[in-house]
Amino acid sequence: MPLWSTRSLYLHCPSRERGMPQGGPSGELSLTTWFDEEFLETKEQLQKLQDGNHLLFQQVPMVEIDGMKLVQTRSILHYIADKHHLFGKDLKERTLIDMYVEGTLDLLELLIMHPFLKPDDQQKEVANMAQKAIIRYFPVFEKVLRGHGQRFLVGNQLSLADIILLQTILALEEKIPNILSAFPHLQEYTVKISNIPTIKKFLEPGSKKKPPPDDIYVRTVYNIFMP
Numbered sequence: 243m244p245l246w247s248t249r250s251l252y253l254h255c256p257s258r259e260r261g262m263p264q265g266g267p268s269g270e271l272s273l274t275t276w277f278d279e280e281f282l283e284t285k286e287q288l289q290k291l292q293d294g295n296h297l298l299f300q301q302v303p304m305v306e307i308d309g310m311k312l313v314q315t316r317s318i319l320h321y322i323a324d325k326h327h328l329f330g331k332d333l334k335e336r337t338l339i340d341m342y343v344e345g346t347l348d349l350l351e352l353l354i355m356h357p358f359l360k361p362d363d364q365q366k367e368v369a370n371m372a373q374k375a376i377i378r379y380f381p382v383f384e385k386v387l388r389g390h391g392q393r394f395l396v397g398n399q400l401s402l403a404d405i406i407l408l409q410t411i412l413a414l415e416e417k418i419p420n421i422l423s424a425f426p427h428l429q430e431y432t433v434k435i436s437n438i439p440t441i442k443k444f445l446e447p448g449s450k451k452k453p454p455p456d457d458i459y460v461r462t463v464y465n466i467f468m469p
């Protein structure tokens with residue numbers, strides 16, 4: 243999941259769903275803005291959710307929305323994206339968005355797993371992630387943006403693909419600040435998407451955006467999920 247599956251996140255929106263301002267949802271960038279969040283801190287909390295039959299496959303993340311208890315990260319993302327018009331205007335756009343999202347998630351998943359590597363392997367993995375980003379993923383999006391000259395990746399309106407890509411770029415820049423140096427269109431794109439008012443607000447200090455994972459987070463995840 244994006245970020246939140248390994249963040250042991252249990253999201254719920256029990257009473258009324260709040261208005262989703264344009265700038266829409268996905269992964270950490272959005273869900274934290276509009277949902278009440280509950281983070282697991284202990285094994286017992288997970289056990290309680292499992293025992294109460296709240297989790298279809300006994301796993302988090304779970305989002306309560308529209309009378310459903312949604313699980314499976316991608317299903318959650320797709321539901322919210324569809325509901326808030328972030329998933330294209332037809333099947334072809336939707337599939338393009340989905341392909342961009344899945345490719346980007348392959349990169350984001352490396353970042354998510356990074357804190358769980360042994361210290362000796364972490365530095366090597368930063369080099370691997372940089373190489374993957376620079377050789378495999380960023381050239382694709384640079385070419386897309388250069389090719390159509392528009393602000394967003396698909397259909398000239400914000401989509402799930404933009405949100406996941408922005409999240410990935412920002413997370414990668416935390417580790418490798420000059421990662422976009424060879425990608426001028428992606429640089430401009432990152433600035434523009436980051437300046438969409440709702441996203442800008444979310445990126446400002448004091449928002450619900452998570453800090454980079456630290457040792458306490460890693461330990462908490464191990465304590466909850468390791469037998």
Ligand SMILES: N[C@@H](CCC(=O)N[C@@H](CS)C(=O)NCC(=O)O)C(=O)O
Pocket residue numbers: 243247248249250300301302303313314315316467
């Ligand atoms: N395919 C699922 C995987 C979810 C998953 O692996 N959740 C882990 C935490 S990150 C979990 O709840 N593990 C508890 C268990 O399997 O008992 C998704 O994408 O949401």
